[in-house]
Amino acid sequence: MYADAETYSPPPFKLERYLAQHEFQARYFLSASDCESLTLRELLALADPASRAGWEDLGLGYTESAGHPALRAAVAGLYETRRADDVLILAPAEGIWIAMHALLSPGDHVVALFPAYQSLYEVARFLGCPVTQWSLTPTPTGWHLDLDQLARHLTPQTRLLVLNFPHNPTGYQPTPAEWTAILDLARQHELYVFSDEMYRLLEYDPADRLPAACDVYERGISLSGLSKSFGLPGLRIGWLVTPDRAVLTRCAALKDYTTICNSAPSEALAVMALRAGDTILARNRAIIQVNLATAARFFAEHAAQFTWRPPRAGSVAFPEWTGGGSVAAFCQMTLDEQGVLMVPGHLFDLPGEHFRLGLGRRNLAAALDRMGQILRKEGA
Ligand SMILES: Cc1ncc(COP(=O)(O)O)c(C=O)c1O
Incomplete structure (x- = not known):
């Protein structure tokens, strides 16, 4: 509906x-x-011999729907606890569309960080879900996010919390302690957390890097990809990673209605890029x-x-x-x-x-x- x-x-x-x-x-x-x-040319110059051979001998048939096993393994390597089986390769924007369809039914309440990349809340609204905005507010020196406000936004109908850190467009990033507090709150309310981590790995100080939601939260779905941090948006390669097998299976089934599988050349170049990450x-x-x-x-x-x-x-x-x-x-x-x-x-x-x-x-x-x-x- x-x-x-x-x-x-x-x-x-x-x-x-x-x-x-x-x-x-x-x-x-x-x-x-x-x-x-x-x-x-620049990417090929960074290629290790195996991925270079993979590129030159590449077959241009359909590819495995969940993503090439070597690519899923390389993506899993970006996380602390996840394995290739926890990864679904797709275009990043497609990942938002698919995950929202997999997670939500009409009437489910969603809390979404605001402002935001529009699809992060609009797809939920399109599906008939009321969305409450959890707003970042400007201060004289930066942007502020009120955790008490989040607690006030949650209702017994809330099913999903949508986050995006590092944040587009403000560049906001909570501290690791705040991140833990947000996930603890989500756990208390048994929420799914859709965590858009497209800008992760671009922290200015490595100590500011937050653990990925899919590594530290059992109902966490991390979205990331090669478009932003890796500077390869033309490959159209991203991924959803979650320990929740039921959610990943639903996402994989929905992908049959969008792209079925990924572009073979893009997957081969993505493996190369991650190995030179x-x-x-x-x-x-x-x-x-x-x-x-x-x-x-x-x-x-x-x-x-x-x-x-x-x-x-x-x-x-x-x-x-x-x-x-x-x-x-x-x-x-x-x-x-x-x-x-x-x-x-x-x-x-x-x-x-x-x-x-x-x-x-x-x-x-x-x-x-x-x-x-x-x-x-x-x-x-
Ligand atoms: C926060 C965020 N999520 C997802 C996307 C989608 O990425 P892509 O354009 O590679 O599909 C973007 C792109 O701007 C973004 O800023």
């Missing part, structure tokens, strides 16, 4: 529709959430470190026009435009005059004048320079 029985479709995905219109026309994309993507992740974290310093300098120089709330982890941040007029108008100006595409906060349905800043791309300094030219021209 679908919420909107007339159209059988959820409302438009605002961010994705906006990007579909502008992303490939704009000269600079200052709000990209992914890390600088690798070329095929340490090198790729170190490269991407280094890009982010340089960009964090550049952004901090830029926002210090333009302190009258922006409030800079430094992210705690991941490849995005969510600064606030305080320079007058709406941030939507400012973003339109940067696009029209300098070819700099930015994502205004209203695409996340968030009131206020925030915009997403992507920290994973090598051309961030050049794009900020273009923005600076506009600010100087406007006399800001």
Whole structure:
């Protein structure tokens, strides 16, 4: 039973529709959430001999529905306690769609972190589930999440808690102690936890890395993939990992209605990327470190026009435009005059004048320079 029985479709995905219109026309994309993507040549240069041979001798038939065994094993290697059997390979966005369908029935209550990548709450609504937003709020120096608020949001009907740390778009990350407290609360209420961990492994300090939900919570479903931290979104490879075999089996059955199986070339390249994972992740974290310093300098120089709330982890941040007029108008100006595409906060349905800043791309300094030219021209 679908919420909107007339159209059988959820409302438009605002961010994705906006990007579909502008992303490939704009000269600079200052709000990209992914890390600088690798070329095929760069990835092949990192290949170990076995995965290189796997690529060259690759058959182009259908692939195993759950994912190639070598890929599932490589993914399991990213976790402390999980095995290849706990892994289902799919496209990350597909993982959200499928997991929500597997976990929810109409009327189930869902608590979802907000703001969020839209499908993380919209698919639940589409399925006829009331969704309560657990909101991050801005403070003068960062973003704040109130754990007592979460406890107040839970009802006997609550079935699912949807989380995303490191967070898109704020860069928020709870402390390990807060993470444990959140999962303890979920355990007390016997909730499923859908944990979108697409930006995991991009912590600036390894001590800030949270254990994956699928490693420490028996009803935890972790979503991750190669799109963000690994800078390989064009492969369209992600995964769901959970110790809950019944949930994984339902997800696998739903995949027969979406893609059936994954692209063989993408799977072969994904194995290669995961085996070279340490090198790729170190490269991407280094890009982010340089960009964090550049952004901090830029926002210090333009302190009258922006409030800079430094992210705690991941490849995005969510600064606030305080320079007058709406941030939507400012973003339109940067696009029209300098070819700099930015994502205004209203695409996340968030009131206020925030915009997403992507920290994973090598051309961030050049794009900020273009923005600076506009600010100087406007006399800001
Ligand atoms: C938090 C989050 N989850 C999932 C996705 C989907 O990833 P993909 O575009 O690789 O399917 C994104 C992409 O922006 C995201 O930011």
